[in-house]
Amino acid sequence: MRIALVLLALVGLSTGLVAQAMGAAWATWAWTASTGVVLAVLLRQIVTSLMRGDIGLDVVAALSMGGALALGQSLAAAVVALMYAGGQTLEAFAAGRARREMSALLARQPRTALRREPEGLRDVPISELLPGDCLLIRSGDVVPVDGVVETGRAILDQAMLTGEALPVTFEVGASVVSGTINAGDAFTLKADRRASESTYAGIVRLVETAQSEKAPMARMADRYGLGFLLLTLMMAGGAWAWTGDAVRALAVVVIATPCPLILAVPVALVSGMSRTAGIGVLVKGGAALEMLAKVEVLVIDKTGTLTHGMATLSAVQPLVGHNEAAILSIAASLDQVSVHPTARALVTAARGRSVALRQPVDVVEEPGEGISGAVDGRRVLVGGPRFMGRYGIVFPDRTTGQTASGVPSVGATVLVAVDGIAAGILGFSDPLRREGGDALAALRETGIRRIVLATGDRKDVAEAMVAGLPIDAVAADLDPSEKTGLVRAEHDHGLVMMVGDGVNDAPALAAADLGVALGARGAAAAAEAADVVLLVDRIDGLARAMRIARRARAIALQCVFAGLGLSILGMVAAAFGYLTPLQGALIQEGIDVAVVLNAMRVLGGKD
Incomplete structure (x- = not known):
């Protein structure tokens, strides 16, 4: 639909320009017809948004096209129509690029599996798999359920879950998780849970949740967008009242169409979520990504986080x-x-x-x-x-x-x-993880000012285990309610991130400004209560995810202030008669393309 509108607007504009060069009178009709179709589609979208209670900046685009047609500025109307349709297509393309890692997680979900049965191998839907079923995992297959290697040696590519490029080898008896890819020879897997209860199914549910949530910054864009709409109408009305020139008012409206505020913010935040998913850190929505960029205090459970959780x-x-x-x-x-x-x-x-x-x-x-x-x-x-x-x-x-x-x-x-x-x-x-100390040091460098260890162990045991680590305080002998109380008390020191992996951590995760659960295979209650889920049971990816989040938020704000600033300067110039509607449309499209491309920088660069 978007591509069709772009092509229609392009054909209408080109046909009119050719007709104008030939001196034909029907140039105006070509511009008007193509603009009319785009305007009709836009008005339908506006009505649908209003029925949902949303008032967006699409209204400015509709006023631009409608006003240009009414004032006989059909060429400007055609340019606005093309720019609007092109901007929508660019935004959709950018959002698609931004979601590539998350979409890849969804697309790789297997649908069937080869199950060993008395009469031989049979391809069955994964919904029919039961604990105890023996499955043949061929080379290149995605492991459909969590299970144990029954025969053979499993060489698994876990890059989609962990971000690590090198395959990992699992011998007979080793547990493997769904969603990984068999990078070696075929092996037999004995399922130990249903597909709906497996790691990958949990990841898919978390991704779907993440894609449906709207970030506070995006909601801020909606609120500021309404304010920007009122500012646009006031400046356009003021220019008209002051000069009596309706075309000058039209130029003000045109240069405000569309707005980088609503284009760049979602692209930057979704890009950040996609980047973190690519390193095995699943952020459940833009709100969580923003909070990940701002937290200052870390409360971390010991078992399964700093230790292996395998007593x-x-x-x-x-x-x-x-x-x-x-x-x-x-x-x-x-x-x-x-x-x-x-x-x-x-x-x-x-x-x-x-x-x-x-x-x-x-x-x-x-x-x-x-x-x-x-x-x-x-x-x-x-x-x-x-x-x-x-x-x-x-x-x-x-x-x-x-x-x-x-x-x-x-x-x-x-x-x-x-x-x-x-x-x-x-x-x-339960020995400490080798990477635990380095991970805490990396979190310090990322901006965490205070680290508190929370554990149910005795204080002397806990302090002895973490001696030498960059930890500011040890809270020991805690039950679940006391962990929750600790998290609430730490709010006095700043925004709190709680990291845990067990059922008893769920209340504390929910009480924190940002809850982080280790492993989608871990306790369902912890993953449900958390805002961020580490797809493997390691915390060393968390610092990198924080750097990505901080960069995404900084670029989003950069796009907002730079884009709105340039748009407002253009509106002032138009109000004083320095820009025509046609010039305003071209300048605004340049601004929109620039901020969207800037937002897509989140997908690249070092973190």
Whole structure:
């Protein structure tokens, strides 16, 4: 439709110019006819916008074309029609370019998969895939669901999710995520979740949300656009009243058509969102991108962010009346229903030691606190000291670097109680990520002034783990409500960004000015509450995303002030009679093209 309008306006203008050169009287008719069609389409768009409650600067374009035709300035009207149609096409092209990374994420969503069945391979819709299905992933295929490598070696291109160019190799038994591309030989994948629950499906939903949201700066453009419309009408009316020359008033209106405010801002912001998506950081809309450019305080959860979030059982200390195997069995049996990283580590360790697990009943989990339930008719509690304290269960003193029974408290300590009595102490380790310190230093350089570590671990353990890192404060022994309170308190120091990855982080993420969740495969509640989702479980891309966001916002503001300033100068010149309507149309189109091209600079450059 846009291309057709541009061609029509171009043909009408060219035909009229040829007729004028030949001295033919029908030049005016050619210009009027082509302008009339463009004006009719524009009026329809204006009516549709008004029905939605939007008053845009398209009204100025309609006044320009209609006024030019009414005043016999048919050539100027034809030029305005061509410039308007061309501007709309340029904006659509620029927006399409800006969305290229996000659109690529959507376009690569697989529709079918090769499933192994008794009678052989069968191509089935991915909506029919179930956990446990074995799939053949051929070379070049997009992995359709999250799963585990069953046979063969998976060499996966994760560039679309991580921005990293080099493929990664996964051996048998390794977990892989959907949305990656098989860059090696075919392998067999055993699905461990439905396609609708997989990483890539979550990414697609997040992209769709991001594309539908409107940024505060874009809403600001709408508000200022209305003000600019009133300013245009006042200047045009003033010029007419002062000189009695309607053509001079028309020139003022023409040079205000269309406005760089509504062209450049969306292009710059969407370009920034596209750039961040290309490095594996999905920003859920222009509002989040703007906030990413302005945050000053970072509150970061330890587990899964600065650490790998893959706790390993390092020690088991049974207390009086229990043995190591019994403690492992009863605690891991209860933790089977939990998604907490420590619970998963405990279950994995128990199975690795061939400990028999039973089915728990009456299970109640309190995120970030602990879990309770019945195993073989016995009431079992697994959790931290605060959780045990609520039930009046006393454990050996743990104020030193190790438990009273000799269990080292490296990383985290989990307590186990049976039938209301302290039964055992479990020690877990979760080493810091190698890239964690560098990532925090990079965030400092990007503009983060204060970094606070938030953790449910003991303060001495947390401080020992992050010693030497650029962290200003450590807040330890926090439950989910206390994390939320910490985030709110940090607002006194500036705009707050909270980074977390678990269900218990969701309230804190929602309370922050900007919530960042690690990994689309992580807890759904965290990803839903967050404004930004890192598509892989690493924070080293966050500083780069902040630089992109800051550059996008700066270029958007640059476009607004430069474009509006030039437009207003042109309107003043037109009001004083220095520009004709035709000259005004040509100058304004030059301004519009310049600001849109400037906005597209966000897609390039270094970040």
